[in-house]
Amino acid sequence: MKLSRRHFLVLMPAAAIAWKAVLAGTPDQAPNYKLSEHWWGMLIDVPKCIGCGNCVRACQIENDVPDGYFRTWVERYHVHDEDMTNPEVISPDAGKEGFPVVKEDAGKYFFVPKMCNHCSDSPCTQVCPVGATFVTPDGVVLVDPKYCLGCAYCVQACPYGCRYIHPEKKVADKCSLCYHRITKGLTTACCESCPTGARQLVDLKNPQDAIHEFLKTHSVQVLKPQMATGAKAYYNGLDGSVR
Amino acid sequence: MMCSLAILINEQAKLLNGVEGFMYPNEIGLQWSVLIVLYPFITGLVAGAFILASLERVFHVEAVKPTYRLALLTALSFLIVAPLPLQLHLGHPERSPEMYFTPHSTSAMAMFGYVYLWYLMAVLVFEIWLDYRRDIVLLSQSTRGPLGWIYKFMTLGSDNISPRSLHIDEKVGWIITLIGIPSAFLLHGYVGFIFGSIKANPWWSSPLMPVVFIFSAMVSGIAGVLLIYMAVTKLRRQPIDMRCVDTIAMYLFYTFLIDFSLEMLDLIHRIYEADESFRSLDFMVHTRLYIPHIVVQIIVGTATPLILLFITQVVKLPERVRKQMYVTAGVLALLGIFAMRWNVVIGGQLFSKSFLGYTTYKMTLITREGSLVAAGLALLPLLILWVLVKLLPPWSPDEKSQHAIGD
Amino acid sequence: MFKDAGHLFRFAGLFVLAFVVFLVVRGYVVPKSFGQYGHYRGDALNEIAAHPVKFAGHEACEACHTDVLATKSKGKHAHVNCEACHGPLAAHADDPSASTPVKPDTAVLCARCHTATAAKPRGFPQVDTKDHSNGVPCETCHQPHNPAITDAGGAK
Numbered sequence: 001m002k003l004s005r006r007h008f009l010v011l012m013p014a015a016a017i018a019w020k021a022v023l024a025g026t027p028d029q030a031p032n033y034k035l036s037e038h039w040w041g042m043l044i045d046v047p048k049c050i051g052c053g054n055c056v057r058a059c060q061i062e063n064d065v066p067d068g069y070f071r072t073w074v075e076r077y078h079v080h081d082e083d084m085t086n087p088e089v090i091s092p093d094a095g096k097e098g099f100p101v102v103k104e105d106a107g108k109y110f111f112v113p114k115m116c117n118h119c120s121d122s123p124c125t126q127v128c129p130v131g132a133t134f135v136t137p138d139g140v141v142l143v144d145p146k147y148c149l150g151c152a153y154c155v156q157a158c159p160y161g162c163r164y165i166h167p168e169k170k171v172a173d174k175c176s177l178c179y180h181r182i183t184k185g186l187t188t189a190c191c192e193s194c195p196t197g198a199r200q201l202v203d204l205k206n207p208q209d210a211i212h213e214f215l216k217t218h219s220v221q222v223l224k225p226q227m228a229t230g231a232k233a234y235y236n237g238l239d240g241s242v243r
Numbered sequence: 244m245m246c247s248l249a250i251l252i253n254e255q256a257k258l259l260n261g262v263e264g265f266m267y268p269n270e271i272g273l274q275w276s277v278l279i280v281l282y283p284f285i286t287g288l289v290a291g292a293f294i295l296a297s298l299e300r301v302f303h304v305e306a307v308k309p310t311y312r313l314a315l316l317t318a319l320s321f322l323i324v325a326p327l328p329l330q331l332h333l334g335h336p337e338r339s340p341e342m343y344f345t346p347h348s349t350s351a352m353a354m355f356g357y358v359y360l361w362y363l364m365a366v367l368v369f370e371i372w373l374d375y376r377r378d379i380v381l382l383s384q385s386t387r388g389p390l391g392w393i394y395k396f397m398t399l400g401s402d403n404i405s406p407r408s409l410h411i412d413e414k415v416g417w418i419i420t421l422i423g424i425p426s427a428f429l430l431h432g433y434v435g436f437i438f439g440s441i442k443a444n445p446w447w448s449s450p451l452m453p454v455v456f457i458f459s460a461m462v463s464g465i466a467g468v469l470l471i472y473m474a475v476t477k478l479r480r481q482p483i484d485m486r487c488v489d490t491i492a493m494y495l496f497y498t499f500l501i502d503f504s505l506e507m508l509d510l511i512h513r514i515y516e517a518d519e520s521f522r523s524l525d526f527m528v529h530t531r532l533y534i535p536h537i538v539v540q541i542i543v544g545t546a547t548p549l550i551l552l553f554i555t556q557v558v559k560l561p562e563r564v565r566k567q568m569y570v571t572a573g574v575l576a577l578l579g580i581f582a583m584r585w586n587v588v589i590g591g592q593l594f595s596k597s598f599l600g601y602t603t604y605k606m607t608l609i610t611r612e613g614s615l616v617a618a619g620l621a622l623l624p625l626l627i628l629w630v631l632v633k634l635l636p637p638w639s640p641d642e643k644s645q646h647a648i649g650d
Numbered sequence: 651m652f653k654d655a656g657h658l659f660r661f662a663g664l665f666v667l668a669f670v671v672f673l674v675v676r677g678y679v680v681p682k683s684f685g686q687y688g689h690y691r692g693d694a695l696n697e698i699a700a701h702p703v704k705f706a707g708h709e710a711c712e713a714c715h716t717d718v719l720a721t722k723s724k725g726k727h728a729h730v731n732c733e734a735c736h737g738p739l740a741a742h743a744d745d746p747s748a749s750t751p752v753k754p755d756t757a758v759l760c761a762r763c764h765t766a767t768a769a770k771p772r773g774f775p776q777v778d779t780k781d782h783s784n785g786v787p788c789e790t791c792h793q794p795h796n797p798a799i800t801d802a803g804g805a806k
Contacts, residue, residue, distance in 0.1 A: 028662045035687075035695075050770045055736055061738050062704045070268045076769055085519075089265040089599055100677075101767040114267070123443060129353035130341040134690035144694035149341065150334015151273035155354050159443035161267030161596050165274065169333030180701035189705050195730040195763055196774075206737035227442055243597035344676045347689055369661065376657065399664070401657035408654035415658065 033183050038138040039205040040177055041232035042188075043214065044113055048086070048198035050114040051111035055199060056189035062178060062189035069164045070094040071113040071175040072190055079241045082108040085243040112235075113199060115190070116141060116162040116175035116224060120230030124154035124163065133172060139204075139232060140179050145171045159227045165167055177201075190223055204232070264600030272594045273604050276612040278328035280588045281620055283434045283456065284463065284581050285325045288624075290431040291464010292318040293367070293423060300420040306490035312637035313475065314468045315371050320628040322363055328620055331611055351437045358392040361544075362430045368424040372397070373416040375635050377404045393634075413629065433459045438587060446522035446591040449510050458502035465495045466573040473570060475632070485562055489555075492569050496552040499576065503545055506583075523598035531593050532603055536586045544579015548572035703731045706743035714746070718795055725796030726775075735759055735794065756788040 074095030078088040132148035148171035155163040166173040178188035204213035222231040297479040346353035361372035383394035439452025553573040607613040656729040686692025766776040
C-alpha cells in the first residue's frame with residue numbers, strides 16, 4: 001500500500017470528518033434518518049452461504065455477545081434426498097469457526113444462517129408483560145435493557161429460538177439488526193463481513209433497494225410461515241427440510 | 244417410523260452438554276426452572292382450596308363446613324408465598340412493579356399483578372375478614388400487648404358486631420364468595436393461558452391448557468385441604484368428622500375424573516392428529532420424560548389415587564381403612580399434580596423447536612433457583628398457615644378444644 | 651342501615667387510599683418517554699442507536715485506501731469487504747495513527763473460506779490445502795486483494 005505524503009495529508013482530515021459525522025448520527029440527532037422512511041429486513045441467499053462463520057464472529061465482536069449465547073448462528077443441513085423430514089443438522093459453536101470437512105455422499109449439504117426474523121407480527125413483543133421488547137416504527141424488534149425484567153417469557157414465545165437471557169445483564173437479548181449501525185447508514189456487522197453476499201440488509205420502504213427486483217425474480221420463503229409471524233428475514237433457495 | 248427416528252437420533256447423538264440431536268444454540272439451557280413449576284402448583288392449591296370453601300358457602304354443602312375457615316386460611320397462606328418463586332426467578336425483581344405501572348395489554352403474564360392483587364385483597368382477605376370479624380373484635384378487646392394492637396388494627400377501628408352488622412357481613416360475604424369462584428378460575432386459568440397461548444411451543448399450545456390447569460388445581464386444592472384438615476384435627480386430638488372427609492373425598496374423586504378425562508383427551512388428540520411435532524414429543528415422553536410423566540404423573544399420581552377413591556365410593560369400608568385410603572390418595576394426588584406442572588413446564592423446554600433434538604434439565608441444589616429453595620418455598624406456606632391458625636383460630640371456643648382463643 | 655355497614659366503608663376506604671397512592675407513585679416512576687411510539691420507552695431507540703460501532707464499514711476504508719480498492723475491484727474478491735478479512739477497524743478509521751491493524755494470518759484466514767468440503771456450494775473455489783500448496787503460505791502465489799495468479803506470479 002502506497003500513499004504519498006500529500007495524499008495522506010489531504011485524505012486524513014477528510015476521512016476523519018466523514019467518520020465523525022457517521023459516528024454522530026442517532027435517530028433524532030441525524031437530520032437525515034427518519035423512522036417513518038424505513039422498514040428493515042434481511043435477505044439471506046442460501047445457495048451463496050459457504051459456512052465460513054464470519055457473520056457469527058463479527059456479530060459477537062460488534063455487539064459484545066457473551067460466550068455460549070448467539071445473536072446469529074449458522075446451521076449445516078445434510079439431507080438424504082428421499083427424506084426431507086429427517087435432516088441431520090449441526091451447528092458446532094454456532095458455526096463460529098466454520099464446520100468440519102465432509103466427503104461427498106448420496107445426500108446434499110447446505111448452510112442456513114439464522115437470526116432474529118424481526119417479525120412484523122412478532123409473538124415475542126405480544127407476550128412481554130411490561131413493554132420491554134417492541135417493534136420500532138422502522139421495523140426492528142428491539143429489547144430495552146433498562147426496562148426488561150428478565151422473565152424470559154419472550155424467549156419461550158419466539159418460534160425461531162433467537163433469544164436468550166444475557167448471563168450478566170440478566171435481561172433478554174437478541175439480534176438488534178445492528179440498529180446502532182443501520183441508523184447511521186452502515187450495514188449490519190454480519191452483512192459487512194459476509195464474503196459471498198449471502199446476507200444482505202434490505203430496506204423495504206426504499207424504492208431503490210435491490211430487494212424489490214429480487215423478490216420479483218426469485219422464489220423466496222420465510223421460516224415457519226405457518227406461525228404467521230410476519231417474519232422479515234427472507235430466504236432465497238430455502239429447502240423444505242429446513243426447520 | 245418411530246424406530247427410524249430413534250435410531251437416527253441415537254446414531255448422531257453427541258451428548259454435549261446433555262444435548263441429543265440438534266437444538267438451536269440458544270435453546271440448550273432451560274429458561275424456566277423448578278421455581279416456575281412451583282408457581283402454578285401453589286396458585287393451584289389456592290384456587291382449589293377456595294373452591295372447596297365455596298362449596299359450603301355458595302352451594303350449601305353442609306358436610307364440608309368444618310373445613311370452611313381452614314380452607315380459606317390455607318388459600319391465604321399459599322397465596323402469600325405465590326409471588327416468591329416468581330421474584331426469585333426474575334433477572335430484575337426490583338423492576339416487577341413495572342407490571343403494575345405499564346402492564347402490556349396483550350400479555351397474559353401482565354395480568355398477574357392485578358389478578359393477584361384482586362384475588363388477595365378483594366376476595367380472600369375481604370372474605371376472611373368478614374367471616375372472622377366478630378372474633379377479631381372480641382379478640383381485640385380481650386388481648387393485651389402487641390398482639391392486641393394487631394387485632395385492633397384488623398378491626399379497622401370499628402367494633403360494631405351487632406346482629407344487623409353481622410347479617411350484612413353474611414350477605415356481603417356470600418356475594419364475595421360468589422365473585423370469588425370465577426376469580427379463582429381466573430387466578431389459575433390465566434397461568435394455563437400463559438402456556439396455552441404460546442404458538443411457538445406445541446407441547447404447550449392448546450385451548451385445553453387453561454381448563455386442564457383449573458381442574459388439576461381443584462384436585463390439588465381439595466386434596467391439600469383434606470390432608471391439612473386431617474393432620475390438624477389429629478394434632479388437636481379431636482375426632483375427624485367422617486361425614487366431612489367422605490364428602491371431600493367424593494368431590495376429589497369426581498374432580499379428578501374430569502381432570503383425567505381432559506388430559507386423556509389431549510393425549511388421544513395428539514396421537515391421532517400426529518402433526519409435525521408429534522414424533523419429537525412422543526420420543527421425549529418415552530425417553531426423557533418417562534419417569535416424571537408415565538410413572539409419576541399417570542400411574543402413581545393419577546391412576547392409583549383414582550382407583551383408591553373409586554373403591555371408597557363403591558365399597559363400604561370401615562372408618563380406619565377409609566382414612567388411610569384418603570391420606571394415601573391425597574398425597575399421591577398432590578404428587579401427581581406437581582408432576583403434571585413439572586411435565587408441562589420442564590417438558591416443554593426439553594425438546595428443540597426444530598423437532599430435531601433434546602436437552603437435559605440440570606436442576607441445581609443450592610442456587611437461587613435450586614431444589615433447596617424450591618423445597619423451602621413449598622413448605623413455607625405451612626409455616627404461615629400455622630401462624631394464621633394461631634392468630635385466627637378456625638374453631639370457636641364452644642367447640643371441644645384443648646386451647647382457648649388467644650393463647 | 652349505614653351505621654351497621656360502617657366497617658365496610660372503612661375497608662373500601664383502604665382501597666381508595668391505596669389507589670390514590672398508586673396513581674401518584676405511577677406518575678413519578680413511569681419514564682417520561684414511555685408511550686412515545688408505542689407501549690415502550692421511546693428513549694430506548696436513541697440509547698440503542700448510540701452503541702459504539704466496531705466495524706467501520708468498507709466505505710470508510712475506501713476513503714483512504716484507494717489503491718487497494720482499485721486492485722480489489724478488478725478481481726474475484728471485489729465484493730469481499732475489507733473487514734471480512736481484516737477484522738473490526740472502526741478504531742483505526744477514527745484515528746489511523748493510534749491503532750495499526752495486524753495483518754491477518756493467511757494460513758487460518760484463507761482456509762476458513764477455501765478449505766474444500768462437500769458441504770460448500772459446488773461452484774465455489776475450494777482446495778484441499780495440503781494437496782494444493784503442501785504447507786506453502788497462500789500469499790506466496792495469491793495476492794489476497796486480487797487472488798488471481800498472473801503470469802508474473804501475482805504475489806507482492
